Every structure is written in C-alpha cells, then in structure tokens.
Amino acid sequence: MLDYRAGDDIVAIKDHSQGIYKKGDVFTAHELKRNSCGCIILVDIGLKSDRRFTQCPVCLTNDEKTDNIWWVEARAFRKLLSKSEEEDLADVLAEVFSEELISLN
Numbered sequence: 049m050l051d052y053r054a055g056d057d058i059v060a061i062k063d064h065s066q067g068i069y070k071k072g073d074v075f076t077a078h079e080l081k082r083n084s085c086g087c088i089i090l091v092d093i094g095l096k097s098d099r100r101f102t103q104c105p106v107c108l109t110n111d112e113k114t115d116n117i118w119w120v121e122a123r124a125f126r127k128l129l130s131k132s133e134e135e136d137l138a139d140v141l142a143e144v145f146s147e148e149l150i151s152l153n
C-alpha cells in the first residue's frame with residue numbers, strides 16, 4: 049500500500065531503471081492513477097516525456113499516452129516525513145544499532 053496521496057512530498061526508495069530519478073531524490077506527488085491494464089499505480093512527479101507509449105513493467109502492455117507526463121511507478125516512493133520526524137527516525141535507528149553493538153560486547 050502507498051503511504052502518500054496527491055499533494056504530499058515523497059522520496060524515491062530506489063533508482064529509476066532509466067536513471068530519471070535516484071534513491072533519495074525528493075518530489076511532490078502531483079497526481080496518482082492506476083495504469084490502464086490495472087497492474088500498477090502510477091504517479092506524476094513533474095517529469096515530462098514525449099514518448100507516445102508507456103509500457104507496463106508487469107504485463108508489458110503498451111499504453112497509448114494522451115498527455116506529456118512521464119508517469120512513474122508509485123511504489124518506488126514513500127511519503128517524505130517532516131525534517132524532525134526524519135531525525136527522530138534516524139535517532140531511533142542509531143539507538144537500536146548502538147544497543148546491538150553493546151549486546152555484542
């Protein structure tokens with residue numbers, strides 16, 4: 049399940065196959081939709097494309113495009129937490145890590 053909706057700031061959790069975004073890049077989710085074959089959810093992160101087809105990575109169906117948006121797979125992103133929430137998360141992870149080190153000693 050996606051943890052964000054249109055209008056949220058999102059962060060890439062993996063690199064795009066053609067390199068148009070990289071893990072850690074931050075975007076705004078402009079719009080979400082299911083692709084026409086229904087396999088995946090797509091997100092508009094503000095990138096443009098002049099290709100006439102979008103290929104589904106699951107069933108390889110070619111989808112004729114009616115816009116110039118470069119739709120990308122929505123599951124490659126998660127919601128970007130606020131800065132303080134991200135720092136809390138980093139603190140929690142660091143604590144868990146140091147506890148593991150202590151228990152190893």
Ligand SMILES: [Zn+2]
Nearest residue numbers: 085087104107
């Ligand atoms: Zn498909």
